[in-house]
Amino acid sequence: MSTEQEHEVVPAIREWLAATSDVEIPPGMSREEARWRAREFLAAVVAGTVVPDQVEVDDDFTDILWASIEELNGKPLGRQTFDECDCFYQFVVALSVENDPFDERDEVLHRAARIGWRSAPGGLEAVLEARAATWKHGDERRHREVCESADQLTERIEALTRQQVLELPEIRETCARLVKLSNICPSMVASATVAMGTLLGSQDRRIG
Amino acid sequence: MRQLRLAAELEGFYRQLFLPLVRRATWRHGLCKEDARDVVQDAFVLAVVKLRAGGNARAWLMSTVDHLATNLRRKGARRARLEARWLNPMDESEVAGADMDPEARRRSE
Numbered sequence: 064m065s066t067e068q069e070h071e072v073v074p075a076i077r078e079w080l081a082a083t084s085d086v087e088i089p090p091g092m093s094r095e096e097a098r099w100r101a102r103e104f105l106a107a108v109v110a111g112t113v114v115p116d117q118v119e120v121d122d123d124f125t126d127i128l129w130a131s132i133e134e135l136n137g138k139p140l141g142r143q144t145f146d147e148c149d150c151f152y153q154f155v156v157a158l159s160v161e162n163d164p165f166d167e168r169d170e171v172l173h174r175a176a177r178i179g180w181r182s183a184p185g186g187l188e189a190v191l192e193a194r195a196a197t198w199k200h201g202d203e204r205r206h207r208e209v210c211e212s213a214d215q216l217t218e219r220i221e222a223l224t225r226q227q228v229l230e231l232p233e234i235r236e237t238c239a240r241l242v243k244l245s246n247i248c249p250s251m252v253a254s255a256t257v258a259m260g261t262l263l264g265s266q267d268r269r270i271g
Numbered sequence: 272m273r274q275l276r277l278a279a280e281l282e283g284f285y286r287q288l289f290l291p292l293v294r295r296a297t298w299r300h301g302l303c304k305e306d307a308r309d310v311v312q313d314a315f316v317l318a319v320v321k322l323r324a325g326g327n328a329r330a331w332l333m334s335t336v337d338h339l340a341t342n343l344r345r346k347g348a349r350r351a352r353l354e355a356r357w358l359n360p361m362d363e364s365e366v367a368g369a370d371m372d373p374e375a376r377r378r379s380e
Contacts, residue, residue, distance in 0.1 A: 072288075072328040072332075073318060073322055073324065073328075075284055075288075076315045076318050076319055076322075078280075078281070078284075079284050079289070079315065080315055080316065080319065082278070082281055083312070088285075088289070088308055088312075090290075090293050090297075090304035090307060090308040091290055091293060091294065091304060092304075093304055094303055094304060122286065122290050122294075125294060126294060126298075130298070132298070133298070162287070164287050164288075164291060165291040165292075165295065165333070167291060167294065
């Protein structure tokens with residue numbers, strides 16, 4: 064919903080209420096039908112007999128997606144549910160969704176991921192531990208500090224360019240940070256390395 | 272009640288605002304579609320009175336639908352407990368979990 068549309072919401076709501084005051088408004092596919100169709104849909108997704116390109120993402124299908132989440136949430140924890148969630152997640156990611164004013168696809172994906180991770184071998188705790196382990200590189204605190212201060216690297220190098228005498232410990236520290244960050248933010252490191260190389264190759268500065 | 276025949280201009284409202292909010296009340300809060308429809312209509316009535324121009328209408332409507340849906344479920348759970356107490360005094364424990372959300376109920380089982 065754009066900002067312009069938001070300004071028109073209250074008049075539109077008034078118009079809607081006036082038009083619907085004594086009529087029965089169809090609320091879309093019923094829960095029961097959506098759950099029934101979701102069971103068939105999930106089986107087809109897992110079997111690979113339906114592909115995202117074949118599906119028109121209309122209101123009925125969106126109900127089926129939501130019902131699929133309820134279906135998945137009711138399944139027992141374990142590898143099979145994990146795999147089903149993964150298949151469903153990949154399918155929904157690949158869907159072509161043109162109009163999604165309330166970000167329903169994102170929410171469906173988020174819920175599918177939660178159910179899947181809960182069902183992962185070892186459970187959610189194992190997943191969180193594995194993610195936390197990416198921070199452990201010998202000195203976890205040092206690695207975290209370098210990553211969190213990555214956006215200050217450019218300023219650090221600019222400060223060096225303003226110095227007439229460059230101290231070796233500072234150069235060594237800056238280069239060490241560049242190496243550490245090279246796999247984490249390579250594009251930033253690439254430009255920073257060029258600046259650092261220019262600085263070190265400059266003839267009008269003394270090092271040490 | 273008459274069946275709704277939407278004018279073209281209201282068709283957009285129905286698909287862009289009404290149905291997504293009905294789905295939110297249905298699938299997030301475990302309501303049937305008919306209750307969800309009523310919740311959304313109630314939210315619209317409140318919006319006419321309370322929604323400020325220039326505010327984040329989408330967020331306001333979502334939040335209001337969430338509150339109304341939660342209230343409706345709590346009301347239903349209270350009614351079920353009262354009925355159990357008055358009609359079947361020995362079966363009160365069966366409805367003790369009626370006000371739990373589906374996720375909490377599943378974890379407790």
